[in-house]
Amino acid sequence: MSEKETRDPATGKxxxxxxxxxxxxxxxxxxxxxxHALKVSSYLSSPMRRELWTLAHAHxxxxxxxxxxxxxxxLRTLPDAASRGSVSLWLRLGAVIMPLxxxxxxxxxxxxxxxxxxxxxxxxxxxxxxxxxxxGLSAWRVAGS
Amino acid sequence: MSTGRAQRVFLLLALFLTAPLxxxxxxxxxxxxxxxxxxxxxxxxxxxxxxxxxxxxCHLEQHASWKKTYHRTMTQRAHPETVVGAFxxxxxxxxxxxxxxxxxxGRFYMTIPAEEGSREAEVVLAVGSRRYQQYFExxxxxxxxxxxxxxxxxxxxxxxxLHMNTVFLGPDDxxxxxxxxxxxxxxxxxxxxxxxPGIEQGYAFDSHVAExxxxxxxxxxxxxxxVAAQRNPGTRxxxxxxxxxxxxxxxPERQDQAEAVSACxxxxxxxxxxxxxxxxxxxxxxxxxxxxxxxxxxVRPVTxxxxxxxxxxxxxxxxxxxxxxxxxxxxxxxxxVIESPCYKQGPMTCxxxxxxxxxxxxxxxxxxxxxxxxCVQCHQDIGADVAGHTMHAADSSGSQCLDCHMPKIVYGILxxxxxxxxxxxxxxxxxxxxxxxACTMCHLNRSPxxxxxxxxxxxxxxxxxxxxxxxxxxxxxxxxVASLLTGDPVQRxxxxxxxxxxxxxxxxxxxxxxxxxxxxxxxxxSVRSFAQxxxxxxxxxxxxxxxxxxxxxxxxxxxxxxxARAILDYLNRQGVSEVPTYLTDDQRLLALLELQEGRxxxxxx
Numbered sequence: 001m002s003e004k005e006t007r008d009p010a011t012g013k014x015x016x017x018x019x020x021x022x023x024x025x026x027x028x029x030x031x032x033x034x035x036h037a038l039k040v041s042s043y044l045s046s047p048m049r050r051e052l053w054t055l056a057h058a059h060x061x062x063x064x065x066x067x068x069x070x071x072x073x074x075l076r077t078l079p080d081a082a083s084r085g086s087v088s089l090w091l092r093l094g095a096v097i098m099p100l101x102x103x104x105x106x107x108x109x110x111x112x113x114x115x116x117x118x119x120x121x122x123x124x125x126x127x128x129x130x131x132x133x134x135x136g137l138s139a140w141r142v143a144g145s
Numbered sequence: 146m147s148t149g150r151a152q153r154v155f156l157l158l159a160l161f162l163t164a165p166l167x168x169x170x171x172x173x174x175x176x177x178x179x180x181x182x183x184x185x186x187x188x189x190x191x192x193x194x195x196x197x198x199x200x201x202x203c204h205l206e207q208h209a210s211w212k213k214t215y216h217r218t219m220t221q222r223a224h225p226e227t228v229v230g231a232f233x234x235x236x237x238x239x240x241x242x243x244x245x246x247x248x249x250x251g252r253f254y255m256t257i258p259a260e261e262g263s264r265e266a267e268v269v270l271a272v273g274s275r276r277y278q279q280y281f282e283x284x285x286x287x288x289x290x291x292x293x294x295x296x297x298x299x300x301x302x303x304x305x306x307l308h309m310n311t312v313f314l315g316p317d318d319x320x321x322x323x324x325x326x327x328x329x330x331x332x333x334x335x336x337x338x339x340x341x342p343g344i345e346q347g348y349a350f351d352s353h354v355a356e357x358x359x360x361x362x363x364x365x366x367x368x369x370x371x372v373a374a375q376r377n378p379g380t381r382x383x384x385x386x387x388x389x390x391x392x393x394x395x396x397p398e399r400q401d402q403a404e405a406v407s408a409c410x411x412x413x414x415x416x417x418x419x420x421x422x423x424x425x426x427x428x429x430x431x432x433x434x435x436x437x438x439x440x441x442x443x444v445r446p447v448t449x450x451x452x453x454x455x456x457x458x459x460x461x462x463x464x465x466x467x468x469x470x471x472x473x474x475x476x477x478x479x480x481x482v483i484e485s486p487c488y489k490q491g492p493m494t495c496x497x498x499x500x501x502x503x504x505x506x507x508x509x510x511x512x513x514x515x516x517x518x519x520c521v522q523c524h525q526d527i528g529a530d531v532a533g534h535t536m537h538a539a540d541s542s543g544s545q546c547l548d549c550h551m552p553k554i555v556y557g558i559l560x561x562x563x564x565x566x567x568x569x570x571x572x573x574x575x576x577x578x579x580x581x582x583a584c585t586m587c588h589l590n591r592s593p594x595x596x597x598x599x600x601x602x603x604x605x606x607x608x609x610x611x612x613x614x615x616x617x618x619x620x621x622x623x624x625x626v627a628s629l630l631t632g633d634p635v636q637r638x639x640x641x642x643x644x645x646x647x648x649x650x651x652x653x654x655x656x657x658x659x660x661x662x663x664x665x666x667x668x669x670x671s672v673r674s675f676a677q678x679x680x681x682x683x684x685x686x687x688x689x690x691x692x693x694x695x696x697x698x699x700x701x702x703x704x705x706x707x708x709a710r711a712i713l714d715y716l717n718r719q720g721v722s723e724v725p726t727y728l729t730d731d732q733r734l735l736a737l738l739e740l741q742e743g744r745x746x747x748x749x750x
Contacts, residue, residue, distance in 0.1 A: 020160055028164035035168070037378040042177040044202030049175070053168075107171045 010088035011074040018067030025060025052106030063095035090131035098124030193367035194355035210502040216359035218274035230299030239308035288349035292328035311670035317702035335412035366395040366436035395437035405494040407440035414479025416444035468578040475557025481565030520546040542648030552583040561642040572596035579615030585624035586643040645679025666709030673699040
């Protein structure tokens with residue numbers, strides 16, 4: 001990654017947030033494994049909680065990597081600084097909100113349904129879709145010019 | 146380290162610790178399924194019981210297979226997902242009175258007869274899961290509350306309501322409360338896990354169970370010590386790597402023979418405490434047997450010769466067995482197994498045929514074990530030439546090991562079941578002891594004399610001719626016909642059921658048709674039910690007749706005589722069957738029905 005990319009506010013923030021997400025999500029995976037090893041019943045006896053927290057772990061890591069990918073190619077695909085900044089913001093918001101929603105959905109869940117924290121997931125998904133749409137349109141324009 | 150770098154390291158460490166700390170914090174106040182299950186009404190966690198939710202995380206497959214069983218759903222709280230009966234407001238009538246099961250606001254009720262008019266009873270517990278579901282209301286008593294059985298049940302297979310009086314081995318009876326038993330000191334014992342009736346002097350009821358239905362700890366014993374030890378991954382991997390087996394939990398399959406059959410026998414073998422005085426403790430804290438023990442160290446199995454309680458009918462226990470002591474009701478399988486040569490002289494346990502975590506939940510058995518494999522897995526020499534052993538064609542029912550050695554001579558829940566006392570058929574013994582005989586349950590027109598002569602012809606002089614029939618009917622008469630006309634209620638039920646079996650042999654179908662028609666007039670509704678089902682299986686009868694029989698409501702006691710007469714007349718008029726002359730005369734028919742042996746068999750459920 002060039003110095004230009006790290007100095008650009010949009011890609012620079014995506015870079016920091018990407019590593020930050022990985023720094024949280026990777027230890028989450030370790031934590032979940034520890035819960036298995038120690039047979040912590042309040043985790044293992046709730047299939048819903050297990051599924052949601054596993055999804056939180058997976059999405060946190062993947063979206064962290066997506067942020068890093070944006071940091072790497074953002075300048076080339078989005079030459080307009082305003083668009084780049086907007087995409088970076090919505091991408092970072094979505095990347096944090098979506099795994100957070102999965103995690104929150106598994107905290108106060110009861111039997112077959114997740115808790116209301118799960119509503120953060122569609123909110124995060126909308127942020128990500130918006131970011132993806134803007135990035136896609138911009139990349140299309142760049143490719144056409 | 147510069148301030149900026151220290152800040153970055155601190156930030157990174159904080160990020161790393163975010164997930165573990167958040168998870169720990171969340172789990173400290175998140176709902177715990179185990180705690181939720183333990184906190185429900187009726188549930189206790191005494192004596193190291195932990196509940197099946199605790200077993201699931203480690204034993205996912207076993208938990209899933211158990212979840213498919215009828216054991217799990219044997220007792221359930223009443224709610225829309227567990228109640229299978231049609232609470233649709235339709236009226237259920239029996240012997241001049243009526244009940245009306247209905248729903249209101251998602252809850253289940255029955256309007257039932259009361260001393261003055263009728264009353265509403267709310268269903269709170271549902272007991273039974275495969276063949277029928279019974280319903281219980283909660284009734285406040287002086288100190289606590291009890292659960293009392295309601296008078297009609299839902300037959301799951303037939304999708305209809307039945308009055309309790311029509312499913313036991315008793316006659317038509319207008320007493321709607323004849324079977325209004327109490328869950329707290331009856332059903333609780335065998336339809337739940339780790340029952341504690343909680344009955345104290347003064348009739349205070351505080352009943353609890355570790356789990357409603359038959360769950361893990363019924364067979365594996367209390368799991369608390371196992372859970373505590375195995376929570377440590379080092380302990381678990383130590384066992385995995387060493388191949389050793391943890392001794393902190395019971396696996397019946399690894400126990401010795403007596404202990405293994407005890408796990409099933411604790412329920413599938415009616416029993417009383419080993420000492421009479423212990424009944425007080427049973428009613429307070431439950432039976433003393435725990436899985437892994439030898440059941441006979443804790444109980445006396447109910448047998449024909451066991452004296453009943455002083456306050457009970459003196460034939461209470463003896464009637465549950467054929468005259469030679471062979472069990473003839475379900476829930477006595479343990480008594481049959483431990484008297485079988487395969488158990489006494491061989492290694493057989495319940496697990497040789499049945500499987501708790503595989504196969505068909507109906508019977509908890511793999512399909513192959515319903516056939517000859519059950520026997521030839523040990524008797525391999527016979528398996529090599531089955532027809533040579535049976536003297537019957539290899540593909541006939543006469544070459545089915547179970548039909549001869551475990552015939553369906555046991556009554557329970559409106560079906561006949563295989564005897565679990567594995568033995569050799571003996572026509573002389575059976576005629577003299579008033580037992581149905583495996584040979585004549587298939588060869589329906591044949592007599593005990595014929596069966597004995599065939600046994601002598603095929604297997605030698607070890608078999609003798611019977612000297613008499615216990616019911617005094619002529620020895621030359623068809624065993625099935627004689628039993629249906631003059632036998633006691635279990636004899637009649639067994640032969641009425643056998644008459645509908647696949648593979649039956651009929652030299653004179655008319656005789657059986659006519660006798661089954663007479664049995665439609667039987668004074669015992671459960672016996673009528675077998676005759677009705679069997680008669681409807683005869684393809685040689687006109688469709689119109691079979692449909693009339695199949696659609697008839699056998700619980701209508703007031704119609705039974707007319708129904709029997711109508712079917713006999715039809716057979717006679719149409720000439721589709723040659724009706725024996727003793728059945729064509731009204732007076733003689735009524736006299737025969739009066740002669741039927743009328744003892745009431747107390748099933749004890």
